[in-house]
Amino acid sequence: MDLYEYQAKELFARHGVPVPRGRVASTPEEARSIAEELRAPVVVKAQVKTGGRGKAGGIRPAPGPSSTEAEARHVIGMDIKRHIARTVLVEQATVPFEEYYAAYLVDRADRTFLAMVSARGGMDIEEVAATDPGALVRMPIDPVRGVDREIALELAARAALPEDVREAVAGVLVRLWQVMVEEDALLVEVNPLACTADGRVLALDGKVTLDAGAGFRHDHEALADPAEGEGLEAVARARKLNYVKLDGEVGVIGNGAGLVMSTLDVVAYAGRGFGGVRPANFLDIGGGASAQVMADALDTVLADPGVRSVLVNVFGGITACDAVADGVVAALRMLGERGLSRPVVVRLDGNNAEAGRAILAAARHPRVRVVTTMDDAAELAARLAAA
Ligand SMILES: Nc1ncnc2c1ncn2[C@@H]1O[C@H](COP(=O)(O)OP(=O)(O)OP(=O)(O)O)[C@@H](O)[C@H]1O
Ligand SMILES: [Mg+2]
Known part of the structure; x- marks a missing residue:
């Protein structure tokens, strides 16, 4: 988890690393009142999780409260390498020797x-x-x-x-x-x-x-940023799901870390044929894919607004494919509207795969597509995400 500069500096201060006095603001007015408190020339700094802010004009000196407000108005909302500055750090200007x-x-x-x-x-x-x-x-x-x-x-x-x-x-x-x-x-x-x-x-x-x-x-949870999907990771953790948010469009759910990792690769590869569609997350549901686990998994993946299609890739072992299929059907029912919002491609293989596919076919869910091979499933999921 990457921190914003102001969060990093809070940690530094806790460990006795000297930092300039300052605070974060999300409005120009707030920035002004911080400058009033500091009673000194300040620097208004765009809070984005990328480097090169200075060169992009996101680091601006301000001699007093009213210029601080003006600079903050300029910086808040600024786009720096596709990161929008939602807040600014207002801190005492230090003349570095x-x-x-x-x-x-x-x-x-x-x-x-x-x-x-x-x-x-x-x-x-x-x-x-x-x-x-x-x-x-x-x-x-x-x-x-x-x-x-x-x-x-x-x-x-x-x-x-x-x-x-x-x-x-x-x-x-x-x-x-x-x-x-x-x-x-x-x-x-x-x-x-x-x-x-x-x-x-x-x-x-x-x-x-x-x-x-x-x-x-640690108590690092408070450092997570909902705007960056870190809120999703926190929710997933609370549900005991192994979920990692990525930046793409195809939600991925699988059983076993190795299978999910290779699914990410296959999706990224297939996505190249559709304008660079990429996996939106890693999510390993592990061995016991109960309906509840599957519902939690789908719900987590679909809560990501960037997701345009979902690929469920399961290799039935101890948990057989028919149980997984039952889980998918029940999960979609539990999710209601959200379950209907985006297409779900399911690929089942291994133990009881035939029975699993039959269950999904019989359910005739309008958004579910069943595909037999992993490559074809990835291809379809990528195509649907690009559509
Ligand atoms: N509190 C401050 N007082 C005076 N000057 C500052 C202050 N904070 C930053 N600067 C100046 O602005 C420059 C750029 O700031 P900073 O390094 O924080 O942002 P950056 O450009 O995003 O850096 P990076 O590219 O390393 O991420 C610094 O090198 C420093 O000269
Ligand atoms: Mg720097």
Whole structure:
């Protein structure tokens, strides 16, 4: 789960990482009153989960309350790389003397944690990494030892930060590591990590990705964003469904993680023939596909407004296909209107597949189409989604 900058900064503050004073606003008037409270020049920052906001004009300085209101009016509703800014962070303007870069991430290729630090932070870090890779220090972090003061100082030295700020930066690096570990994050990135003329070090930006798989250890639910389908994931979790929201149009329901993963691939592949239709989600209903589980699954998938067709792909094993078919029929009845809203393609194979198909055929549901092979089912689901 990706966090907004303001949420990342709230986590930072909880772990003692210095951040500018500020708050999030969803209206220009609210932005104004935050600026009044702060009694200082502020920066109005578009809250979108994508980078390059500065370059897109989503980061705007404002000397006082009325300009803050005007800038917020300009930024709220702004489209930045297809992300609409619904809120702005209004925070105290800090004049950065220097801008550094610091990040921790899970490096899956190297199967380790990785720290990245650079003396050349700011808005062009991607370019620095591409044109002068030596300026971006990369160091694997031992997960048991983590980042202590000594390691943090080594990072600061290797990145050739000015000697007089290394101690302060190291202190922040240690705390950012605490954010990484204690919040179960997959990514903690600060760009810029600003150093002020009087030697203070603070996070002017923050990007955090939390590991949703570790969500049960935290109270991170409040950080979920309904506008991004994260609300759907929370609802699915409460129903004990393994559901992951994706960005496409074909809802996918299957039994067994492996089967669902390959269904996603097959749908994406078939979708290329229909203007790039893609899977809308991952949903594994596991072994016991009772009518209730199937109803919950269909209801969850259909609650996603982006879904235009649904593919139910089940390989009958211990739970036989006739039981699954009964579940689908009962589920659609339970869902009423919502069950009728979009086409559902069902592919059943394995144990009692014939009987399952017969049950679906007999039910004559107007929206259900039964297809025998996985490829054909994916193709039909993609075609219906594109229609
Ligand atoms: N509170 C602040 N006070 C003064 N300047 C700021 C403040 N916040 C941000 N800036 C300036 O605006 C620039 C861009 O801000 P920020 O890094 O938050 O957004 P961004 O462009 O989206 O970054 P990225 O591309 O890394 O996601 C910073 O490099 C910094 O120079
Ligand atoms: Mg930034």
